[in-house]
Amino acid sequence: MTQRPESGGPGAPTLAGAVALWQSGDLGRDALVGQLTAVGGGEAIHALIGDLIGEAPGHEVAGAADTDGWRAELLASRAKAWAHPASAGLLVGPHVLILTDGRRGVVLTPEGTRVLGGSVSASMLLLCQTIVMADHAVDAQELGALRQQRIESTSTSLSEIEPLP
Numbered sequence: 001m002t003q004r005p006e007s008g009g010p011g012a013p014t015l016a017g018a019v020a021l022w023q024s025g026d027l028g029r030d031a032l033v034g035q036l037t038a039v040g041g042g043e044a045i046h047a048l049i050g051d052l053i054g055e056a057p058g059h060e061v062a063g064a065a066d067t068d069g070w071r072a073e074l075l076a077s078r079a080k081a082w083a084h085p086a087s088a089g090l091l092v093g094p095h096v097l098i099l100t101d102g103r104r105g106v107v108l109t110p111e112g113t114r115v116l117g118g119s120v121s122a123s124m125l126l127l128c129q130t131i132v133m134a135d136h137a138v139d140a141q142e143l144g145a146l147r148q149q150r151i152e153s154t155s156t157s158l159s160e161i162e163p164l165p
Contacts, residue, residue, distance in 0.1 A: 089128025
């Protein structure tokens with residue numbers, strides 16, 4: 001196994017190796033998600049997708065037989081998106097992990113890896129980016145509200161100070 005800097009240091013498996021360990025039951029899901037979210041840029045995800053597609057069965061996931069199941073999986077997902085230097089996304093659902101670079105993508109389960117079609121990969125990247133942007137917008141609104149509360153409480157507190165005669 002070739003060691004990559006984004007894989008966690010000397011002696012740690014590559015990202016593809018970590019996926020293989022998770023799928024064999026030798027690595028916990030949270031540990032794998034932690035390694036994936038610690039990646040500094042999308043280029044590592046691009047490389048990982050390439051590695052995984054090379055090892056995955058040759059078929060693409062064209063659609064889901066259980067639409068309601070996929071909808072529930074996506075609605076319960078958490079997301080991470082990388083913008084620079086290469087766009088990529090990760091969706092962490094209750095049962096699957098989805099990696100995409102907008103052109104290619106994979107669905108990872110404990111049982112194996114399935115390849116996503118190009119249009120689905122693009123949609124998954126857009127979903128990742130939308131979730132992350134919405135989360136940042138909510139955080140910005142909450143931060144603004146907290147700042148306003150602090151300003152108001154400070155001015156109220158200061159107005160209650162009695163001047164000395």
